[in-house]
Amino acid sequence: MVDIRIPIGLMFTIIGTLITIFGFVTISNTEMYHKSLGINVNIIMGILMLIFGLIMLFYALWKKKKA
Amino acid sequence: MRVDLSWIDYLIMIIYFLFVLGIGWFLRKFMKNANAFLEAGRSMPAWVAGLAFISTNLGALEVMGMTGSGMKYGMLTTHFYWIGAIPAMIFLALFMMPFYYGSKARSVPEFLKLRYDEKTRGLNAILFALMTVLASGISMYALALLMENVLGWDFNLSLWISALIVLGYTYLGGLSSAIYNEVLQFFIIVIGLLPLVFLALKDVGGWIGLKAQLAPIAISKGYAADAYTSTWMYSGHASANPLGVEWFGILFGLGFVLSFGYWCTNFLIVQRAFAAESKAAARKVPLIGALPKMFIPFLIIVPGIIALALSHDPGKGFVIPADPGGGLNYNLTIIMLLKQYLPTGVLGLGITALLASFMSGMAGNVSAFNTVWTYDIYQSYIRPRTSDEEGDGKHYLKVGRIATVFGILLSIASAYIASKFGNIMDFLQTIFSLINAPLFAVIFLGMFWKRTTGHAAFTGLLLGFLLALLHHGLTIPAGATSLVKGGWIATLHTYPVEMAQNFWTAIIAFGVSTTVTIGLTFLTKQKKSDEELTGLVYSLTPRTIVDKDLPWYQRPVGLAILVSVIFLVLTILFW
16 A cells, blocks of 8 residues: 555655754754753764664665565 | 644644645545444554553543553553453453454444443443443543643634534544554654653653652652552552552452453543454454553653652652642643653654654544444334345434534533533543443353353442442542532442542442353353354353464564563563
8 A cells, every 4th residue: 555664764864854954953042951951862863763764764665666 | 821833833733744744635435335434344453553542542631631640650650551451461362352253343332232232232332332432532532622722723613623524524524534544643642752751750860869859859758769660569559659549449350340340341541452353363363463452551640650759859840730629630640741851842842742642542432432332222113224235334324424514513512512511521420330240240140151141230230330330329539529429329438548439439330240241141041042152251261272373473472471471570660
């Protein structure tokens, strides 16, 4: 029917990119990251989501190619 | 207790909404008949159905409630995820799924019809349909209330928008859309809550630091120092652990009766396995679901336990708002934690995770409701099948779609009733939850004892339910202030905690139902021939082993062993 990995991959790639960029833009805002114990969780989570999204997409494409 | 969101948080939410609806939109063209719409054409790969299986269960009330329970009871809450789920999921996969899937039944009530008779199906179908509508109404109400209190959104607006989004994708793509979205929602829930666990644990000094902070709290309440971080160690006595239930109640009440009743017979859950592409895949579905299930406590229960430590540390400024009754509103634990630790950006992700959990639970209810309505009520009592198979497929597709709209409207109505008469709705939900334990007794006897008759099953189901109701009416948990908690006939017995009462209600329902069904089976005549029962009963179904050549991890038994080993390791580790 459709490979669910594609929408999942796309969504996490988009949101991941967005949060990563936002994390870099706000990198000097120490007040904002005071909550998260001084850690810029946006960059960490953003990159994590981006990697997850891309793995899903590549896996879906690879499956499609094989089939 | 307000949480302020910024544009990026909203943007994340909107992207999520677009994807959810987009999946429905994309799938709409595959919905050619009722089979595609209500059963996903029995085409789902095991991993997709397996993640959906667990995601449906991970509704908003579950996430909010379990974090709250983590704060109240500590690690003992994991009993709901380990002993209270894993054995039942393994049993469902290995022993029940072959008959459910092999029977070609399209729903649990329909299995009852095939195995027993029409009246048993009718009773179950009607109770089940009512229960799903009620359950989704109550969770919708809870969500809208949360959004109003915490995010400052309008109650009516959040209620209607969240309902319309779920309606949108379930109307367009049916069960396939619900299942696909549940997989997406599963990942959003996990990833959205991940930074919370990580930051909260870091803040309290890891697991060791958490244990140290909880020790004085446990001692001040009269428990052993590690009572909040152990599971079975203090279960010898009900009063020695924060849960207030002893090992027998946990093992038999939760681990056997409640858990097998819920996981093995609740169509809302089992429907995901029915949608699998083959019998082998269907057997793997609960096991694939069990793998993440065992680790979800670290995502939602551990933060609750951390919240307990935080609330006793004045330096953190962490407060759980009080509910109107004067106690703490434990349901708000998760959202207060999100507010405490997550900055703009990941905060939006966390809130989206809560919305996703709400939608996965609600879509589960809706897709189970429209199937039971269409096949077990409409097709059985209002318009039976005709000889025109293709025309029927189209007709029931239309009925299924109308039922989807109708079901959501009923849920919205019950959400409004819940906002006015919350107690009545809580009471009704308690009552409907009593149907699971007798249902498990009846289905179990039906699958493993060919003699079991329809009359016996029907009476067992009904009496089990009624006696459980009677028990609820005659007992109360200590400190209960309203009749909703029980004792609405008279008070014959007082339980130390509500959970003990729940466990015993279920044990009684199961006990009565089993005894009555077995007893009456001896007194009534089996009307079904052995041929009719082939594929439905263990002893009459030829066993075929088809997976001999597959690697161990693709075989149900291999997966079941893996799940059991992890389950045992976790149990021992957190004993």
